[in-house]
Amino acid sequence: MMDEKKISQKTLNKSFNLWFWGALTCFSQEQMQTFGYLASMLPIIKELYPDKKKQQENIHAYTAFFNTNPMLGSVIIGTTASLEEARANGKGIDGETINDMRAGLMGPIAGIGDSLIDGTLIPILLGIALGMSRNGSPVGAIFYIIAWSLIAYFGQRFLYFRGYKLGDKAVDILVGTQGKAIRKAISIVGGMVVGGVLASWVSVTTSLKLRDSSGRVFMDLQKQLDNIYPGLLTVIVTFLCWWLMAKKHVSAIWTMIILIGVAFLGVLVGFFNPGLSY
Template identity: 85%
Template sequence: MDAEKKRISHKTLNKSFNIWFWGALTCFSQEHMQTFGYLCSMLPIIKELYPNDNETQTNNIKAYTAFFNTNPMLGSVIIGATASLEEARANGENIDGQTINDMRAGLMGPIAGIGDSLIDGTLIPILLGIALGMSRNGSPVGAIFYIIVWDLIAYFGQRFLYFRGYKLGDKAVGFLVGKQGKAVRRAISIVGGMVVGGVLATWVNVTTSLQLRDNTGHVFLDLQKQLDGIFPGILTVIVTLFCWWLMSKKHVSAIWTMIILIGVAFVGVVLGVFNPGLKY
């Protein structure tokens, strides 16, 4: 009986994955998001499982026309798991389009949250922190490192998750959203926080040039020296916490946070609080 079962060939799985990797955001819009990328990645699988049966292909592909949006990188595990479900459906298992839709609708939210925090909030800052350290004195090595390493991680990481999802089905997704996955994500987030903290201490330096002088022009108060005597780097800490408060507590976007910082810097330079070191 096993020999008679329909199996998705490795070539078709590769084609399906590559379509997702390169076209996850195909025809991206607020109405459909990643729907068409998902749909296109399932077309080779549908065609192989139901050859010469256009009616069945049409009916089964309708399951993939519903709204879909998740983190593209970790979301590949959902595509792989869906391929496994589609294969089971082709072999007579009690799986229909609604079952597939319920599965992906229930997973795309948690996977998006995990992926955005793990990839965008942890992995990318770690890689950028390493790249910045390699780019001292204008060296292009850091940029080259980031481009190559990120592309390799993105491709092979997504590929691993896709085929793991296909092999294990919903069990693979269960790892990401289960207790083991939670522990792994927390460990990675701690490491990411340490790296971001190291980048902050190395590359961010906020100082003030504010000085008070007497009638003779003698400086009797150098604010930066006083601050360094109390808490070295305290202005850097204050600015960092201010940015964190804006984005985390007030939900201000990164772009608006940068605009606010530019405004503060401009006013500070005008008032003599900051010195950009420019020569006119």
């Protein structure tokens, strides 16, 4: 009887590090994370299949399109490693099964990751860092770099090896009823966090004041707006950004350029006052 093949800890570590450092290798709109995924599986394929021809045949399972949240996506790589190990041991797993698993997990993991990481974790860390950076202190920036780096590395590592341990059970957890509940809960928390950060750190006000012939101010627009709806301009700018990116699919860079243009025109006509003195 042939000995059961087992991926060594050294190879698993190498596979994880290739994903961590190269998830976006050769990134393009056509391939997205395909090559990063492929590179992370190369050490595993080489160890499980010593024969070069067999390596070439089995690596084709990882050339299909792949794109998900890079941080939480490590659980898919770990799960794939487990399935590849099962395939090498003749347990009824083939390339099509692996591709089906990958296709089934890409969407749910992207949904969870984008809400949890981009919509919750990063705003929380940035909020803490901004508070620590008052008066120009560099402590906040240092804190964010260190905290994010540690969370990103050890968080992805934990998910990779958890996926490897769970194998195909990870699919049921992430795609089933439990996964849907997790995604819904995280999206709600993410929305609350973004709203809290918005209310704390974003402030759009107008300096427009109407004066009579004697120069006396008879209407301060900002005070009038605050009486009607405090923070109204901040809400309007926020919804403008959301509308541009979510509905019109304008990139973040172009959205920032548009905001700069609006601010520039606002200063020219006297609607905004940057408070600069020369």
